[in-house]
Amino acid sequence: MKGRLSVGVLGASGYVGAELLRLAAGHPSFDVALATADSQAGGPVGDLYPSLAAAYPGLVLEETDAALADGLDVVFCALPHGASQDVVPDLQKRVGTVVDLSADFRLRDPAVYEAWYGTVHRHPELLGDAAFGIPELFGEALPGAALIAVAGCYVTAAALAVAPLVRAGAVYPAGVIVDAASGVSGAGRSPKPSTHFNAVDEDFSAYGLLAHRHTPEMEQAIGAQVLFTPHLAPMNRGILATCYARPVGGAAPVAGESQAAGAARAAGPDPLSVLAEFYAGSPFVVVSDRSPSTKATLGSNTAHLTARLDPRTGWVVVIAAIDNLVKGAAGQAIQCANLALGLPETAGLPIAGLYP
Numbered sequence: 001m002k003g004r005l006s007v008g009v010l011g012a013s014g015y016v017g018a019e020l021l022r023l024a025a026g027h028p029s030f031d032v033a034l035a036t037a038d039s040q041a042g043g044p045v046g047d048l049y050p051s052l053a054a055a056y057p058g059l060v061l062e063e064t065d066a067a068l069a070d071g072l073d074v075v076f077c078a079l080p081h082g083a084s085q086d087v088v089p090d091l092q093k094r095v096g097t098v099v100d101l102s103a104d105f106r107l108r109d110p111a112v113y114e115a116w117y118g119t120v121h122r123h124p125e126l127l128g129d130a131a132f133g134i135p136e137l138f139g140e141a142l143p144g145a146a147l148i149a150v151a152g153c154y155v156t157a158a159a160l161a162v163a164p165l166v167r168a169g170a171v172y173p174a175g176v177i178v179d180a181a182s183g184v185s186g187a188g189r190s191p192k193p194s195t196h197f198n199a200v201d202e203d204f205s206a207y208g209l210l211a212h213r214h215t216p217e218m219e220q221a222i223g224a225q226v227l228f229t230p231h232l233a234p235m236n237r238g239i240l241a242t243c244y245a246r247p248v249g250g251a252a253p254v255a256g257e258s259q260a261a262g263a264a265r266a267a268g269p270d271p272l273s274v275l276a277e278f279y280a281g282s283p284f285v286v287v288s289d290r291s292p293s294t295k296a297t298l299g300s301n302t303a304h305l306t307a308r309l310d311p312r313t314g315w316v317v318v319i320a321a322i323d324n325l326v327k328g329a330a331g332q333a334i335q336c337a338n339l340a341l342g343l344p345e346t347a348g349l350p351i352a353g354l355y356p
Contacts, residue, residue, distance in 0.1 A: 005341065006033045008069045008095070010087065011078035012061060013037030014189045016101055018049050019330035020076050025055035027334065027348030032056065033072060036064040066090035074337050077101060078330075085122045088147065097340050098147050099333050103213065105130040105149035112216050133336040134221060135345065136282050137163050142339040150336060151221060153328025154180050154214045154230060157241035159221035160285065160303050161320040164278035166223050170269045171245035171316050173224035180241035181231040183294070186324045200234050207232060237325055238294025243318045247271075247309060271307035271316050279305075283346050284327065284335065292321035299323060300353040301331035323353070 007024055011017045012035035024030045035045060035056075041063040046053030048061070062068055066087055069075050074097040077084050084104040091098045107113045110124035121127070131141040133150035137159060142148065151159065158178045165171045181204070187195045194200075194207075208230050215228045224245075233240075247268040272287065279285040284302045292304035300323060307318040322328050331349055338347050 003029065004031050005029050005073040006031055006071070008032070008034035008036075008072045008075040009078065010034075010036045010064050010069075010075060011080070011083075012045065013040045013048060014078055015185045015325055016329045017076075017078040018052065019325045020078060020333065021045065021049075021052055021056065023326075023330055023334055023348055023350075025052070029343055029347060032059065034068055034075075035059055035061055036068070037061040038063050066094060070094045073097065074099060074341065076330075076333055076337070081117070082119065089123055089126065092147060097145065097337060099133070099150060099337050099340075100130070100148065101150045101329055101333055103152060103217065105147065106132065106151065106217050106220075108220065116213050116216050131336075131340075132221070133332060134159055135332070135335050135339055136160060136279065136285060137221065139339060142336055143342065145336075145340045148333075148336045148340060150329065150333045152214050152217055153182065153186055153239055153322070153324040154178075154212075154228070154241070155218045155221050156328050156332060157239045157303070157320040157322050158218050158226070158228070158243055160322075161241055161243045161305055161307075161318040162224065162245060163222045164275055165245065165271055165307075165316065165318065168269065168274050168278070169248055170271060170274050171224075171247055173222075175246060176222065176224045176226045177244040178218065178226055178228045178241055179231070179243075180228070180239055181233040182239045182324055183233060183235040183237040185236055186239070186328075187232070194232075200232065203232075203234060205232050206230065235294065237298060237323050239320075239322050239324045239328055240292065240294050241320045243320070245316045245318070246314065247316050268309065271309055271318060275305055275307055275318070283351065284349070292319050294321050294323070295355065296353050297321050297323045297327065298354045299326060299350060301327045301335060301349040302351055302353065303327050326350070 045056045045059045077100045084102040110121040130147045130149040131145040276287045304321045
């Protein structure tokens with residue numbers, strides 16, 4: 001792989017696109033040659049995001065056109081769900097690696113896509129070609145990948161928490177419950193009545209009950225049946241996912257039983273030890289006794305995890321915290337690209353969070 005790589009970011013006006021540009025500016029091998037944003041075309045990046053002005057003093061946003069990406073080494077697509085389907089097939093003929101951050105190529109079964117997104121997939125032949133983008137869980141498919149479908153933010157948090165326990169046979173792959181709260185940036189940059197400051201401030205609400213589109217992707221990534229309830233929290237960034245599963249071999253709790261009897265009944269592998277062993281050597285995962293917080297992940301590509309086996313109720317509880325714009329989107333996309341391009345996995349990615 002040559003020393004410097006030419007990079008394009010399609011959909012650079014959104015929060016994820018801006019985060020891709022921020023992280024790419026500090027990447028030792030990336031040179032951003034193209035940034036597109038149809039609604040802001042013709043304007044300098046620094047005018048839209050003054051935080052990027054020093055990094056990109058001469059970069060002007062272009063209209064989205066696959067032809068502009070001709071010859072680039074890697075292109076990140078941060079386009080709305082549905083839009084990537086019309087661009088990616090052409091991009092694949094023009095660039096070395098395409099990293100898509102929409103939901104368009106994540107699901108393997110086009111029928112499942114149609115059921116949850118309400119539209120027929122226009123390029124189902126590409127679904128089997130896309131490497132799924134959670135490196136800690138599916139990294140073996142990433143080296144040399146030409147098309148990568150980066151996992152969704154909720155899916156990343158839940159899968160990192162629960163998938164190792166399912167794979168180890170420590171919990172049953174049915175009836176997994178995921179309650180997750182996200183910062184408002186997860187809803188995107190476009191204003192909506194439900195994400196207006198006056199709607200979100202001093203509020204905490206659940207949405208997408210029983211029907212959130214991340215559910216089938218979550219089930220695919222975890223390898224389990226999932227009941228998923230997302231929540232909107234009054235913060236800019238972050239996801240906190242609290243996940244519940246039944247331990248394998250654990251019998252139903254008995255009313256009035258002693259703590260010792262409950263411990264014997266729920267005996268099984270310690271879920272925290274399972275996670276610690278699974279992620280040993282993973283640079284972007286912290287497993288500890290500490291209860292994770294979104295503040296600890298701010299601005300970093302690191303996921304924080306903990307787990308408990310509750311002998312009283314017979315449930316395993318696993319908690320994960322990530323920054324939804326970094327490990328849940330732009331950072332994970334660059335992590336995937338690093339592996340696909342033969343670069344160090346950690347290149348250009350912050351491990352430590354910002355505090356306070």
